[in-house]
Amino acid sequence: MIMKNNIIKILRNITLPAIVVSAMMVVLILAPGCGKEAGGAGRMKIAADIVPMADFCRAVGGEMVEVEILVPPGASPHAYELTTGQMRFLADADVMVTVGLGLTPWAEEILSKAGNPDLATVAAGDAIPVAQLIPAALHAQGGEAGEAAYDPHVWLDPNLARYIITAIRDALIQVDPQNALIYRENAAAYEEELAHLDAEIRGEMATLSSRKFIAFHSSWTYFAARYGLDQVGVIEEQPGKEPSAGEIAELVEKIESQGVRVVFAEPQFSTRAAEAIAEESGGGVVVEILDPLGDPDDPASDTYLEMMRGNLAIIVEALA
Ligand SMILES: [Zn+2]
DSSP, rough: OOOHHHHHHHHHHHHHHHHHHHHHHHHHHHHHHSSSSGGGGSEEEEEEEEEEHHHHHHHGGGGGGGEEEOTTTTOTTTOOOOHHHHHHEEEEEEEEEEETTOOOOOHHHHHHHTOOOTTEEEEEEEEGGGOOOOOOOTTOOOOOOOSSSSSOGGSSSSHHHHHHHHHHHHHHHHHHHGGGHHEEEHHHHHHHHHHHHHHHHHHHHHTTTTOOOEESSSHHHHHHHHTOOOEEESSSSSSSSOOOHHHHHHHHHHHOOOOOOEEEOOTTSSSSHHHHHHHHHHHEEEEEEEOOOTTTTTTTTTSHHHHHHHHHHHHHHHOO
């Protein structure tokens, strides 16, 4: 009996460490395949609808992610058709990040076509508390999509961008929990950058002598609301639908009666209407271009932060 007990004890002493060692070896063997790797083929594949969303993804994902921008620089997200190459990328992507709020009505449609049930999706509009969204009174959607409930240009308020960063961070952690710490640290650092940008804008806004502007379309609605600017009117309520003679006359009347000094156009659209309105208004009304999207190939707007600082400088100069 004593012998048998001793043998069992010995077996136990051998077996338990052996099991632990085997389990550790299994973990060690599996580990490299579990998490995403920085650089190379192991990177997480993210599709983002517009340049600023792609930049947010890079800010949070760093070297761990490969980001494909769906709407190329210079194009308007309001109407865009994906290429077959982009559809292939989506079929095999890990995460898709969009603004939502009806900005890219085509994005919902392609999700079903991409044939990728494992794709994690982030929509900025869902990440922002409804109380902070602005009704889309000035931003009727063109085409068959119907009128959107809320204005989609949320990323142009750095305070709302922080919610987007948090949502992207959580999606990346969900897909790649092993590197959660990296995503958390990157997101926290970028949120600090956004807070700096916000403070910088607030400081500059305090110096303006005029707060009124006419916009090409409703891009700057959230920015204006946050920083106390007055968007007196927009040229195209539906981006891509040119204003009628009556609408132009109405804008000219507003400019003259309210002493508006600047019309903000956009690089993604023709400046013709803005120039015509400024000219008809007379009295030194200027047309300046604010870029709501940025361009990864332009060093002046290749990141969201650069783009916003560039826009801020133009706003300050126009309204000083
Ligand atoms: Zn827009």
